[in-house]
Amino acid sequence: MKRYTQIEDASRPASDVSPWKSAGTLDLACVGYGLIVVAAVLVSYVLGVFEWLPYDPEHISFGLLNAPPGSAGHLLGTDFLGRDILSRLIVATQAYFLPGLVAIAISLVAGTVLGALAGYRGGGVEVLVTYFNNLVDSFPRLVLILLVIAVFRVDIYYIMIIVGVTGVPVVASLVAGKIAFLRQKHFIEAAHVLGLPAHVIVLKHILWHHCAPLLVIRATIGMGEVILIETSLSYLGFGVQEPTPSWGNMVQAGANYFFQGKFWPSTAPALAILFTILGFHLLGDGLNGILEDRSGK
Amino acid sequence: MKLSALKPVALVLSRELALTALLLLGVSLVVFVILFLAPGDPFSVLLEGQMPSHEARAGVREALGIPTTWYGQYFAWLGNLLRGNFGTSIRTGLPVFGEIVRVGASTLYLTLGSMLVTLLIAVPIALHASVRGATPFNRPFTLLAYVVSALPVFWLGYVAIYLVSRQLGVFPLVSQASAPTERAWLYSLLPICVLGLGNGTVSEVVRYLREELSRVMAEDYIRTARAKGASVWRHAFREGLLIPMTEIVASKIPFILGGAVIVEQVFNWPGMGRMAWQAAQDRDFPAIMGIAMVAATLVRTGSLLQRVVYVAVNPRASQQRRGGGWAE
Numbered sequence: 199m200k201r202y203t204q205i206e207d208a209s210r211p212a213s214d215v216s217p218w219k220s221a222g223t224l225d226l227a228c229v230g231y232g233l234i235v236v237a238a239v240l241v242s243y244v245l246g247v248f249e250w251l252p253y254d255p256e257h258i259s260f261g262l263l264n265a266p267p268g269s270a271g272h273l274l275g276t277d278f279l280g281r282d283i284l285s286r287l288i289v290a291t292q293a294y295f296l297p298g299l300v301a302i303a304i305s306l307v308a309g310t311v312l313g314a315l316a317g318y319r320g321g322g323v324e325v326l327v328t329y330f331n332n333l334v335d336s337f338p339r340l341v342l343i344l345l346v347i348a349v350f351r352v353d354i355y356y357i358m359i360i361v362g363v364t365g366v367p368v369v370a371s372l373v374a375g376k377i378a379f380l381r382q383k384h385f386i387e388a389a390h391v392l393g394l395p396a397h398v399i400v401l402k403h404i405l406w407h408h409c410a411p412l413l414v415i416r417a418t419i420g421m422g423e424v425i426l427i428e429t430s431l432s433y434l435g436f437g438v439q440e441p442t443p444s445w446g447n448m449v450q451a452g453a454n455y456f457f458q459g460k461f462w463p464s465t466a467p468a469l470a471i472l473f474t475i476l477g478f479h480l481l482g483d484g485l486n487g488i489l490e491d492r493s494g495k
Numbered sequence: 496m497k498l499s500a501l502k503p504v505a506l507v508l509s510r511e512l513a514l515t516a517l518l519l520l521g522v523s524l525v526v527f528v529i530l531f532l533a534p535g536d537p538f539s540v541l542l543e544g545q546m547p548s549h550e551a552r553a554g555v556r557e558a559l560g561i562p563t564t565w566y567g568q569y570f571a572w573l574g575n576l577l578r579g580n581f582g583t584s585i586r587t588g589l590p591v592f593g594e595i596v597r598v599g600a601s602t603l604y605l606t607l608g609s610m611l612v613t614l615l616i617a618v619p620i621a622l623h624a625s626v627r628g629a630t631p632f633n634r635p636f637t638l639l640a641y642v643v644s645a646l647p648v649f650w651l652g653y654v655a656i657y658l659v660s661r662q663l664g665v666f667p668l669v670s671q672a673s674a675p676t677e678r679a680w681l682y683s684l685l686p687i688c689v690l691g692l693g694n695g696t697v698s699e700v701v702r703y704l705r706e707e708l709s710r711v712m713a714e715d716y717i718r719t720a721r722a723k724g725a726s727v728w729r730h731a732f733r734e735g736l737l738i739p740m741t742e743i744v745a746s747k748i749p750f751i752l753g754g755a756v757i758v759e760q761v762f763n764w765p766g767m768g769r770m771a772w773q774a775a776q777d778r779d780f781p782a783i784m785g786i787a788m789v790a791a792t793l794v795r796t797g798s799l800l801q802r803v804v805y806v807a808v809n810p811r812a813s814q815q816r817r818g819g820g821w822a823e
Contacts, residue, residue, distance in 0.1 A: 329517075332518055333518055333521045333522065333525065335749065335794070336518055336749075336791040336794045336795055337522070337525075337749065337794070338749040338752040338753040338791075338794065339749065339750075340756050340757075341753065341771055341787050341790045342787065344756070344771050344774070344775040345529060345783050346529065348774055348775040348780060348783045349532075349533045349778075349780065349783075429647060430649070430753075430757055433757065434772055446649075456653050457653075457656070457657060461657075464650065464653065468646075471645075472647065473645075475645040476641060476642060476645035479645060479698070480641065
């Protein structure tokens with residue numbers, strides 16, 4: 199399936215007007231909401247690292263089990279061991295933050311290199327890269343991760359290497375598509391005629407000037423995917439283990455009480471997952487609408 | 496005439512078939528390398544405490560009929576795979592292949608059903624949005640598709656179980672396996688709907704279908720059809736809906752299989768996903784390896800089918816290299 203098609207828009211000549219000025223309200227709203235989520239994640243991560251928390255996230259109090267939000271100073275209530283949910287939600291951002299950045303860095307760097315090679319060189323290199331992309335795409339991510347967990351018993355950082363590698367094909371085909379499109383342009387031709395070396399053209403004129411928005415967008419959406427994978431794994435009992443909180447194992451731990459009508463301990467982390475992933479997706483799509491997809495609409 | 500129309504199609508399909516075989520070979524190599532790099536070696540266990548020399552190790556391998564080189568081991572292993580011998584599960588002691596076939600059917604049922612659910616949700620939203628443009632009526636639905644895609648599917652499963660079984664009392668809270676057979680399909684509806692909603696692809700499916708359909712609706716031949724009063728729908732269906740639908744479904748199979756791992760866990764569904772989870776828990780190498788191979792084969796089969804549909808619907812595809820899984 200083609201992932202990316204750049205449509206030449208003849209009706210709209212290239213202008214110096216900032217894309218932000220002509221952006222649609224809906225796209226701006228998406229980006230705004232996404233930025234709020236990013237800020238919230240960053241702040242939570244810093245708060246968690248410096249342990250500026252309302253309560254100790256691992257402090258157990260049997261007097262106050264599964265308390266509803268707002269009771270006795272616990273803003274978001276407590277879980278089945280009486281631990282403060284807000285503090286645990288904040289600390290749980292650590293479960294995916296750094297590992298997620300590792301995964302995204304791997305997919306962006308490797309994907310850009312492969313995509314640039316395939317898009318600029320074409321020919322045999324392109325066939326090889328396409329083969330690699332199709333090969334990696336053949337595995338369901340979760341199954342591949344479970345295979346690696348079964349064989350190597352690894353921790354979250356090694357899992358995130360797998361996540362990073364499985365994220366390479368999307369980036370590679372996006373970059374390759376973009377370069378194949380840009381190569382027909384006059385300014386690249388002019389750069390060739392001027393005798394600029396290939397690495398300058400690729401690195402500066404193509405990647406730096408024209409692929410940066412694409413990569414930022416991909417990184418945002420990638421973060422959403424990483425959170426989904428990390429929470430799914432810790433829900434399944436792999437990755438981060440109790441008592442260290444992760445949004446996934448918090449949902450899992452609250453599950454038994456869910457069916458007794460105590461929804462909150464498992465719903466709070468689920469909502470955190472929902473709003474965060476939604477934020478990263480909307481940020482990516484909003485940026486895409488503003489910076490990349492400037493045809494039509 | 497008929498033959499000349501058929502020939503290029505056959506050519507394209509045989510090329511696709513060869514590519515699928517080549518990719519599956521690569522898949523098997525990846526799985527083998529992962530297993531090859533696994534720490535711990537049965538021989539070190541066998542020869543434990545004997546401080547064997549290199550020659551002694553090679554001798555034991557030879558005596559057991561095991562190739563000493565890595566490629567020798569790979570081809571021996573591949574030959575077994577091709578004969579359907581996936582090894583014996585460490586946990587159950589049963590042949591892995593038979594077990595996968597047994598549980599694979601219920602996973603296939605779950606995933607195919609949930610794909611249908613995803614399409615049933617996404618197609619109307621995409622149709623309305625691309626034909627009418629963004630209206631106050633369909634915009635909330637598009638947003639809803641985003642929200643649904645971000646929902647963690649495990650929590651969605653709990654909510655569904657609670658609402659349906661506790662509040663409405665419709666579905667008894669038992670797994671499909673223990674249900675009476677004549678009503679088993681009824682119990683399976685809930686996990687299918689949950690996976691269809693929560694596999695995280697709804698918003699992407701909506702967006703892709705909407706973009707493709709809008710693109711086709713703006714084509715000249717649709718304008719011509721409209722001008723001469725012919726059915727726009729009949730002209731737009733193939734290019735605008737059928738092909739994009741098969742493309743997006745084929746490319747989302749890995750996600751849906753991944754989602755099945757979680758949904759099967761939530762609903763205690765006796766499928767491949769649960770088997771994969773159990774195998775990862777118990778370090779049951781043969782089982783998880785077999786599942787990875789079968790899952791990759793399913794993914795490749797899906798995209799092969801997509802190409803078949805594409806070529807069948809659009810014979811021009813044999814002449815031009817448009818929209819190919821390989822060319823692009």
